[in-house]
Structures are given as C-alpha cells and as structure tokens.
Amino acid sequence: MSRLAPDRWRNSKQGSLIDSAGAAAYRAWAIALAATKNLHEENYHYTSDRQRLDVISEYLFVLVHCADRLCSQHFAPEKRHTFIQELSLSCARHLQRNASEILESDNHRKPFIDLLNARTTEYAQYSFDKLEPCFGLLKSLGKNIQQVMGESQTNRWVTDQIITVDGPDAVRLFMDILRNLLEHQIKQGLGDRFTES
Numbered sequence: 001m002s003r004l005a006p007d008r009w010r011n012s013k014q015g016s017l018i019d020s021a022g023a024a025a026y027r028a029w030a031i032a033l034a035a036t037k038n039l040h041e042e043n044y045h046y047t048s049d050r051q052r053l054d055v056i057s058e059y060l061f062v063l064v065h066c067a068d069r070l071c072s073q074h075f076a077p078e079k080r081h082t083f084i085q086e087l088s089l090s091c092a093r094h095l096q097r098n099a100s101e102i103l104e105s106d107n108h109r110k111p112f113i114d115l116l117n118a119r120t121t122e123y124a125q126y127s128f129d130k131l132e133p134c135f136g137l138l139k140s141l142g143k144n145i146q147q148v149m150g151e152s153q154t155n156r157w158v159t160d161q162i163i164t165v166d167g168p169d170a171v172r173l174f175m176d177i178l179r180n181l182l183e184h185q186i187k188q189g190l191g192d193r194f195t196e197s
Helices: 012-041 049-074 077-103 109-123 135-149 158-181 183-196
Strands: none
Touching: 012 049, 012 077, 012 158, 012 183, 049 077, 049 109, 049 135, 049 158, 077 109, 109 135, 135 158, 158 183
C-alpha cells in the first residue's frame, strides 16, 4: 500500500469512488466499535476511554489493510491509491471527531495516520488468500490489541479472542460490505485493466 500523503485530489470520474470510500469508512468505524464493545461483553477490561479508542484504531488499521488487499486485486494503482487514501482519511476523521468529544484533546489524526502506515507495513508480510486474512495477520492484530489492553489476569487471553472470533468476524463482515459497495467499481476496474493490457 502506498504511504498516505496529506494532499488529496479528485476529479469527476473519481467522485463515486470517493463516496464509496466515505461509506466504507463509516461501516469500518461501526464494525471496529462493535468489536471493541464485544471485548467488554466477553469480560475483558478497559481501564480508560483512551484504551477503547486505541482498540478501535487497531481494528480500523486491519480493516483498511484488508480493503487495500481487495483493491490491489481489482483496481489500477491510481484508483487503488485514491480509494485507500480517502478510506484512511475518513477513518481518521471519525477517530478525530470521537476522540475530541471523549478525550477533549486536539490532534488525533496525524498519530492515527502514522500508526496506520506502520501497521500496513507490518501486515503486508502476511498472506491474504481468497480475501481471507491468514493466521499470522490475525495473530499480529491480537498482539497489537493485547499491547493496548495489557496482560492483566482479566485481559491475558485477549489475543485468543481476536484470533479465533472477533478478528475473523470483523474482517469477513467488512469484506462482504466492501464487495457489495464496490461491485460497480470492481467491474469497471476489470474492464480498465483489460483495456490497459
């Protein structure tokens, strides 16, 4: 995945792709929030709102990465970059808005983007067969969430929960949503790739 740049550009052909990225970010936020709440419902313990937002961020990182894997299979590089950049920036805006309300502090967007770039590099080493994340990627996600939540007696099994239940469920749901949301663009992308050959 290409690194995110601060500049954004659009033209009329990309409008619907930009809109789709915004819609995907909204759904990614909802999935990340639900997965974070599910950990609490499974009796894992959060010590602060900051910790909850960090877990939401970790889910967003992996969902953006999964979206990039899908786009890499169906879109030309420029279209892929446009979609993933807008998806990432929209996720960062969701985090910024919520963090500002909950934590009453300012800049969460830049640290989010910086850590997203780091996680993307980390997750790129793992295979992603048939649009399913491999065990290694899920284990890495679990490890990252474990680091956020700590290894108290209550939270010491959080990695297992992420690997076996919450991680796969979140990714499958988001990938289904993305395939439906991008169906037209994927068909168009296949045509574009055929034309480029």
